[in-house]
Amino acid sequence: MRPLFHPEIAEVPLEAILHALSDPARVTLFVDIVGRECSQNCSTLQAVLEKPIAKSTLSQHFKVLREAGLIRSERRGVEMLNTARCAEVEARYPGLLAAIVKAHSIQRQAEAEKTSRPAGS
Amino acid sequence: MRPLFHPEIAEVPLEAILHALSDPARVTLFVDIVGRECSQNCSTLQAVLEKPIAKSTLSQHFKVLREAGLIRSERRGVEMLNTARCAEVEARYPGLLAAIVKAHSIQRQAEAEKTSRPAGS
DNA sequence: TTCTTTGTTCAAAATTTCCGAACTTTTGAA
DNA sequence: TTCAAAAGTTCGGAAATTTTGAACAAAGAA
Numbered sequence: 001m002r003p004l005f006h007p008e009i010a011e012v013p014l015e016a017i018l019h020a021l022s023d024p025a026r027v028t029l030f031v032d033i034v035g036r037e038c039s040q041n042c043s044t045l046q047a048v049l050e051k052p053i054a055k056s057t058l059s060q061h062f063k064v065l066r067e068a069g070l071i072r073s074e075r076r077g078v079e080m081l082n083t084a085r086c087a088e089v090e091a092r093y094p095g096l097l098a099a100i101v102k103a104h105s106i107q108r109q110a111e112a113e114k115t116s117r118p119a120g121s
Numbered sequence: 122m123r124p125l126f127h128p129e130i131a132e133v134p135l136e137a138i139l140h141a142l143s144d145p146a147r148v149t150l151f152v153d154i155v156g157r158e159c160s161q162n163c164s165t166l167q168a169v170l171e172k173p174i175a176k177s178t179l180s181q182h183f184k185v186l187r188e189a190g191l192i193r194s195e196r197r198g199v200e201m202l203n204t205a206r207c208a209e210v211e212a213r214y215p216g217l218l219a220a221i222v223k224a225h226s227i228q229r230q231a232e233a234e235k236t237s238r239p240a241g242s
Numbered sequence: 243t244t245c246t247t248t249g250t251t252c253a254a255a256a257t258t259t260c261c262g263a264a265c266t267t268t269t270g271a272a
Numbered sequence: 273t274t275c276a277a278a279a280g281t282t283c284g285g286a287a288a289t290t291t292t293g294a295a296c297a298a299a300g301a302a
Contacts, residue, residue, distance in 0.1 A: 014228045015145050018221070022140035023259095043279065054261045059280055078268045078279050093224040095216060100139070103214040107135045164248065175292045180250055199248050199299045 004066060004073050009088045012069040017089070020068035021100055025049050026061050030070055031104045034084045034097070041079035070097075125187060125194050130209045133190040138210070141189035142221055146170050147182050151191055152225045155205045155218070162200035191218075 021027045032048045033040070046058055053061075062082065065071045069089060073080045089097050142148045153169045154161070167179055174182075183203065186192045190210060194201045210218050 010231070013145075014221075014224050015143050015148060018139050018148070019143035022136050022143045024134075024136050027136060027139070041279075055280075056262075056282080057260055059282085060259080063281090075267090075280095078277095080280070093220070093227060095220040096224050099214070099216040099220040100135075103135050103217050106214060110131070162248075176249075177251080177293070178291055180248095181290080181292095184250090196249095196298090199246090201249070 004075075006072055007067060007069050009069045009085070009092045012067075014093065016068045017070065017093070017096070020064050020070055023061070023064075025051075025053060026065055027100070027104055029061060030065055030084065031101050033071060033082055034086060034101055039074075039081035039083040041076075041081060043079070045082065125196075127193055128188060128190050130190045130206070130213045133188075135214065137189045138191065138214070138217070141185050141191055144182070144185075146172075146174060147186055148221070148225055150182060151186055151205065152222050154192060154203055155207060155222055160195075160202035160204040162197075162202060164200070166203065 021030060028048055028050075029045050032045060042058055042062055043055075046053070062071070062073060062080070066073055069085060071082050072085055073082050075081075086097055142151060149169055149171075150166055153166060163179055163183055167174070183192070183194060183201070187194055190206060192203050193206055194203050196202075207218055
């Protein structure tokens with residue numbers, strides 16, 4: 001298996017970062033990774049998604065996050081441990097990831113309130 | 122011609138905003154609109170793009186920005202005047218647009234320096 | 243009216259994404 | 273060792289999205 005490619009943040013276009021996080025599944029996975037103490041493998045992380053997706057699609061999503069410089073994936077035995085590269089991205093694009101993670105949280109909160117109060121109350 | 126649709130920011134998923142700005146042409150157009158005092162029509166704004174694109178593609182790009190709640194387009198005679206909806210987006214997702222606009226500026230700056238100093242100097 | 247300018251819509255081509263099947267790598271059990 | 277299971281990757285075709293030229297619509301000027 002070819003070694004995984006991890007670009008320097010300086011090599012990653014801003015558009016690639018935004019594209020990586022413009023997918024519902026990917027931004028959810030990334031925010032979850034950011035919020036964890038310990039790195040987790042891909043299959044475990046899939047559990048945070050609302051809709052189940054194919055294993056090959058999940059692999060592709062992790063590749064997109066990795067090549068956007070957002071996560072680092074290390075092989076640990078048979079699994080991959082994924083960690084966020086927040087500090088590196090922050091060094092180049094200050095405030096970017098924090099704003100997106102916060103926005104995601106705000107959206108989740110709004111959805112939760114919408115669900116608990118079905119129609120105008 | 123059907124009236125243009127402008128969603129409430131609360132109705133726009135975060136992913137739609139990120140997707141709208143994940144395209145090189147769209148983020149460039151948007152950042153340009155944000156930086157202008159006066160609203161501009163679509164054709165004029167096309168001049169800020171590096172690569173020329175088809176008129177129909179440009180129209181589609183503005184539609185994507187509009188439906189992501191990022192710009193407001195008003196018909197003024199035969200042309201469309203576009204303005205950014207920064208304040209509204211800021212109210213829901215604090216810091217998001219500022220961070221992206223700033224990141225875009227940082228990237229432009231880095232590209233400029235790279236061009237003036239071709240290979241390691 | 244007729245022409246020009248600006249932007250939209252439509253349908254087909256080009257590109258990207260998703261998924262199932264097959265494959266690789268590593269671990270652990272027999 | 274050998275075999276099987278687990279976790280991901282790769283590949284090829286199907287499905288979805290994007291791009292584009294051509295035709296169309298609307299407003300204003302001649």
